[in-house]
Amino acid sequence: HHLLALRSSMLSTSPEPSTHQPNPPRVPNLIGGSFVESQASSYIDVINPATQDVVSRVPLTTSDEFKAAVSAAKQAFPSWRNTPITTRQRVMLKFQELIRKNMDKLALNITTEQGKTLKDAHGDIFRGLEVVEHACGMATLQMGEYVPNVSNGVDTYSIREPLGVCAGICPFNFPAMIPLWMFPVAVTCGNTFVLKPSEKDPGASVMLAELAMEAGLPNGVLNIVHGTNDTVNAICDDDDIRAVSFVGSNTAGMHIYARAAAKGKRIQSNMGAKNHGLVLPDANIDATLNALLAAGFGAAGQRCMALSTVVFVGDAKSWEDKLVERAKALKVTGGTEPDADLGPVISKQAKERICRLIQYGVDDGAKLLLDGRDIVVPGYEKGNFVGPTILSGVTPDMECYKEEIFGPVLVCMQAESFDEAIAIINRNKYGNGAAIFTSSGAAARKFQMEIEAGQIGINVPIPVPLPFFSFTGNKASFAGDLNFYGKAGVDFFTQIKTVTQQWKDIPTSVSLAMPTSQ
Ligand code: NAD
Numbered sequence: 001h002h003l004l005a006l007r008s009s010m011l012s013t014s015p016e017p018s019t020h021q022p023n024p025p026r027v028p029n030l031i032g033g034s035f036v037e038s039q040a041s042s043y044i045d046v047i048n049p050a051t052q053d054v055v056s057r058v059p060l061t062t063s064d065e066f067k068a069a070v071s072a073a074k075q076a077f078p079s080w081r082n083t084p085i086t087t088r089q090r091v092m093l094k095f096q097e098l099i100r101k102n103m104d105k106l107a108l109n110i111t112t113e114q115g116k117t118l119k120d121a122h123g124d125i126f127r128g129l130e131v132v133e134h135a136c137g138m139a140t141l142q143m144g145e146y147v148p149n150v151s152n153g154v155d156t157y158s159i160r161e162p163l164g165v166c167a168g169i170c171p172f173n174f175p176a177m178i179p180l181w182m183f184p185v186a187v188t189c190g191n192t193f194v195l196k197p198s199e200k201d202p203g204a205s206v207m208l209a210e211l212a213m214e215a216g217l218p219n220g221v222l223n224i225v226h227g228t229n230d231t232v233n234a235i236c237d238d239d240d241i242r243a244v245s246f247v248g249s250n251t252a253g254m255h256i257y258a259r260a261a262a263k264g265k266r267i268q269s270n271m272g273a274k275n276h277g278l279v280l281p282d283a284n285i286d287a288t289l290n291a292l293l294a295a296g297f298g299a300a301g302q303r304c305m306a307l308s309t310v311v312f313v314g315d316a317k318s319w320e321d322k323l324v325e326r327a328k329a330l331k332v333t334g335g336t337e338p339d340a341d342l343g344p345v346i347s348k349q350a351k352e353r354i355c356r357l358i359q360y361g362v363d364d365g366a367k368l369l370l371d372g373r374d375i376v377v378p379g380y381e382k383g384n385f386v387g388p389t390i391l392s393g394v395t396p397d398m399e400c401y402k403e404e405i406f407g408p409v410l411v412c413m414q415a416e417s418f419d420e421a422i423a424i425i426n427r428n429k430y431g432n433g434a435a436i437f438t439s440s441g442a443a444a445r446k447f448q449m450e451i452e453a454g455q456i457g458i459n460v461p462i463p464v465p466l467p468f469f470s471f472t473g474n475k476a477s478f479a480g481d482l483n484f485y486g487k488a489g490v491d492f493f494t495q496i497k498t499v500t501q502q503w504k505d506i507p508t509s510v511s512l513a514m515p516t517s518q
Contacts, residue, residue, distance in 0.1 A: 024054040027202050027226060029061055030209050032072030033219025038065055038226070044199050049115035049344040050334040050383040056113075058202050061227045066234045069223040073165040073192035074240050076220030081162050081190040083218075085139045088188050094215035095184070096132040099125065099208070106207055110175050111335040113201035115343040115384075116299050118336055121176075125204075127464065128180025131485050134467035135188040141490045142189060151517035153504035160494035162190030163242040163266070167235045169196045169256065171248035172346050173302045173406075175204035181471070181484045182245045183212075187221055189493040194223045194241065196231055200346055236260040243492065245484070246270065247304075250476060257479045268480040268492050270304070270473055272404045273432030276425045277307040277461065278447065280418065281316040283437035287459070289323055291437065295461035296410040297330060297388045300342045304477075305433045305455070305462045309394075309401065309411045311421045317414050320392055324369045327388040327410075332372070334380045344383040345407050351384040354407035358389055361400035361411070366391040372408060396424060404430070418443060426452045431475030435461050454478065 026043065028035040038059030045054045061069075080088075099106070107121035116124065134141075146157040168182035175198065183193045197205035202224075209222055225231055232252070235241055236259035243266035246256050253271040260267050277292055295307035312319065335343035345351050355373045362368050372387025389409040394401050401411055415421035425434055435457030436447040444458045454474035457463035465471060470486030472478075482492035 025056045027056050027058045027206060029059070029065060029069065029226060030206070030222065030224040031065065031069045032075075032223070033213065035206070035210075036065075038062065040065075044228070046113055046199075046201065046203070047347070048112050049346055050336075050380050050385075052382045056203065058199050058226045061225045061231050063230075063234065066225050066227075066231060069194050069225045070165060070238055070240050072220040073194055073223050076218060077162075077164055077192045080187070080192055080218060080221050083190070085142075085188075085190075088190065089136050089138055091212075091216040092132055092135045092138075092184060092188055095212050095217075096129055096136065098211040098215055099129050099132065102207070102211060106176060106204055108336070109203040109207060110201070111343070113203050114172060114175055115346060116302075116335050117340040117343055120299050121335070124174050125176040128174075128177035131177075131180050131467045132184045134485070135184040138188040138490070141487065142494055144496075150500070151515070153506075154500060154502045154517070156498060156500045158496050158498045160189075160490070161497050163493060163495055164191060165194065165241050166191045166243040166245070166493060167194045167196065167238075167241045168245040169232055169235065169248065169252075170198050170205070171304075172198040172200040173299070173304065175201040176208060178247050179205045179208060181247070181489075183222055185485055185489045186243075186245075186493045187217065189490060191243075191493055192221045192223075194225060194235065196225055196227065196235060199226060199228050202226055232256060233259065236265070237263060239263065241265065243267070245492075247484075253479060266480075266482070266492065268482055268484060269478065270471065270484060271477055271479065272430060273304050273306075273473065273477050274309055274401075274404055274428050274430045275305055275307050275433040275435070275453070276309045276311055276428070278311045278313065278418075278421050278425065278434070278436045279316045279319070280313050280436070280438040280440065280443055282439045282443075283316070283459075284439065285319060285322070288437040289319060289326055291435075291459075291461040292323060292410065293326055293330065293388075295435070297327065297342050297408045298462075300345050300386065301408040302345060302406055303462070304473075305464050306406075307433075307435060307461055308405060308409065309413065311413045311415050311424055313415050313418055313421050320369065320390070320412060323410075323412075324390055327370055327390060330388050332375060332385055332387050333377050334383065342388070342408055344380070344385045346384070348384055350407065351386055354386050354405055354409060357400045357403055357405050357407075358391065358409060361391045361394060361398060364395075364398040364400070366394045366398060366400065366411075368392075369412075396427060418446070422447065422450050426450070429476045432473040432477035433457065433463055435459075435463065 040059035110121035375387035433455040434453040454472040470483035
């Protein structure tokens, strides 16, 4: 416990928009079971997006330190893979308990470094915690198959074995959930792991690793290296790393997919999105508007499953006014404020980019029904805030539609018919999620059958599957073939060995022909 206390005091979690820190703490790497300060010559500031205070400083890990982390993971592998599966599960059982106990501390760190509201930060942790809970049943999840007597006295069975050293590269928007999509599944399957958190909010990963160690994860099974492109490229190129899990933008994801595949690695790469909500006029108006607000503006629109585009069909377009009214009522402020609905976006650059895309929309002829660009938040004047913004009359050729905005901006389109709306959605290059709002079962079923997106919501705005399913983005939102968590996640982190055995005492004669079963 004192280790955690030490570490979390290093990672400033002050709820106050604290005053300037003269000497921000340095975020440690985790190598072979020790939290160590990097000898890096360059560090990046981790900045509280609501205040611009420097929370901590994150190193661009040196190449030697990176190699030491991989080597620690490699060394830890033989004994960890031979550790009984029940023991590995029990580490997860303890880990989930420790995460629950430290939920508030973790949430405060997330709000401080990432900006989302405390309540949303709890959700971030909880959705990751569910993956840890699922990993507690790993023995059942990784069971093999058996066919007796495939030939006389011969049986064949398959077993799932861990790969070795695996690595994970994380985005900024879910500092707890996404690391927890990765390493708990990997290590409970018997792999060892090297995690590269987002350089924008590395604190939660460090705290989670501390809890995992406290839960009994042996030294070297989980390692953390901080950094940016060079560290990522080192992961892609390293011959000792067998698999890479990535979540983030398409630019980084496709680069990593190509570079790591060139080294023969397995890759699962979850990337960008443009998720559409299709609204039919027969939908429940109140429930639908609330769902659109929550999914469009929650987490300041920085969720890969945010509904960033609404397609109103027919008369449903007249609901736009009500949507604007309700969006105006949302409270934009620092995430630690008890009444906050949405906090700041991650960085000054992110805010500039979002504002630029809004302006492109206006220039291209969209109507700006609600403009959150010039918002000033009392007490947080320096924060990167963007208020809820609604663009109407958007068409598929507009830049604000083609690009993922990743901010609190709802782009509204109109379709004359249900078929036209489906066609618009399917023409989009991304295929992460899509949701329909309707009271018609037939319409919902048609939507489910025809929409080319990996995750469909029927009156559910953010249909992120629980861990007994998998996260199943498709088209440009995913590269690889084995999705995150669920059965596919276990498949990703294991390889199959197929054993054919013969136990009989009858002497055989020599035959050089291909064995056939008879
Ligand atoms: P990002 O791609 O900028 O960063 C993700 C990671 O990649 C970071 O660890 C970063 O250090 C590294 N990285 C960035 N650029 C790189 C480069 N050129 N070469 C090597 N490494 C690089 O993404 P982000 O801004 O942190 O996250 C937001 C994006 O993530 C959005 O596009 C969002 O849709 C996506 N996302 C997708 C999912 C999903 O499950 N599909 C979930 C969350 C976020």
